Amino acid sequence: MIAYLRGTCHSLVGDALVVDVKGVGYLVTVCDTDRVLHSAGNDVELLIHTEVNESQIALYGFVHQDGRELFQLLLSVSGVGPKAAMALIALGPPATVADAIAAGRIGELVKAKGIGKKTAETIVVKLRDRLPKFATVVPGPGLPIKPASPLLADVTSALHNLGFRPQLVEAVASQVLQAQPDATFDTALRLALAQLRRPS
Numbered sequence: 259m260i261a262y263l264r265g266t267c268h269s270l271v272g273d274a275l276v277v278d279v280k281g282v283g284y285l286v287t288v289c290d291t292d293r294v295l296h297s298a299g300n301d302v303e304l305l306i307h308t309e310v311n312e313s314q315i316a317l318y319g320f321v322h323q324d325g326r327e328l329f330q331l332l333l334s335v336s337g338v339g340p341k342a343a344m345a346l347i348a349l350g351p352p353a354t355v356a357d358a359i360a361a362g363r364i365g366e367l368v369k370a371k372g373i374g375k376k377t378a379e380t381i382v383v384k385l386r387d388r389l390p391k392f393a394t395v396v397p398g399p400g401l402p403i404k405p406a407s408p409l410l411a412d413v414t415s416a417l418h419n420l421g422f423r424p425q426l427v428e429a430v431a432s433q434v435l436q437a438q439p440d441a442t443f444d445t446a447l448r449l450a451l452a453q454l455r456r457p458s
Contacts, residue, residue: 260284260317264303267296273344275319277302286319287340289348291429295321295453309340316340321433324352328389335384337377345370346381350428356389410435413446422454430454 263286265279274287275296286304288296296302304319305326318340320326325347332343349355349370358366359382367378410431417427427450434449435441441449 259308260306261308262304263306263317263319265301267298267300267302269298270296275302275304277304277319284317286317287344288319289325289344290423291348291350291426292319292321292325294426294430295433318344320347322352328352328356331385331388332381335377335381337380338373342370342372342377345372351432354428360386360389362386409441409443409446412443413450416447417450417454420451426454 263277263279263284265277265284268276268278268283270276270293271285273290273293274285275293277284277286286306288304292304304321305323307318307320307326307329309316309318318326318329320329329343329347332338332346333340338346346355346367349358349366357363362382364375364378364382367373367381368375373381410428413431413435414428417431430450430453431446434446434453438446438449
C-alpha cells in the first residue's frame with residue numbers, strides 16, 4: 259500500500275497529478291485547493307490514501323496530514339465515497355471543514371458537489387464528536403468560523419475581492435502563511451496570487 263510519494267509533477271490530468279517517481283508515473287487525485295499549488299516540472303510531496311476496490315486501485319494525495327485524516331474520517335460515513343470526500347475537503351482547510359461539521363452548519367456542507375442535505379446531516383451526526391484535532395470552535399448551531407489571524411483574514415478578504423473562487427482562497431492563503439509566518443501583507447498577497455494564477 260502506498261502512503262507517501264515524493265517526485266516531480268509530470269503533468270496535470272483533470273483533477274489528478276501524474277507524479278514521476280524515478281521514472282514511474284503515479285496518477286494521484288487531489289482536491290482543487292491542493293491542485294492549484296502544483297504545475298508541471300515542480301517538485302511534489304504528497305501523503306497518500308490508497309483506495310482499493312474490485313475494479314481499480316486509486317491514489318488520493320494530500321499536502322498535509324490533517325487533510326488525509328479528515329478525508330479518511332469522511333470515508334467512514336455511510337454514503338460518502340472518495341469523490342464526495344474530496345469535494346468536502348475542497349471547501350477549505352481541514353479546520354474550516356471540521357468547524358462546519360462540529361457546528362452543524364449543513365448549508366456549508368451541501369456546497370460540496372455530491373453532498374445533499376441528508377448526507378450532510380449524517381456527516382454531522384457521525385463525526386461532530388470525532389473531530390477534536392481539527393475543530394477550532396465549540397460545537398453548536400450557527401457559530402462563525404474565525405480566521406486563525408488578522409493577517410489571514412486580510413489576505414483572504416483581498417483575494418475574495420479580486421474574484422478568486424472562495425473554496426480556494428482560504429486554503430492558499432493559509433498555506434502561504436504557514437510557509438512564511440513572518441510575511442507582511444504585501445508579501446503574503448503576492449505569494450498567494452502567484453499560486454492562484456499559476457497555469458493549470
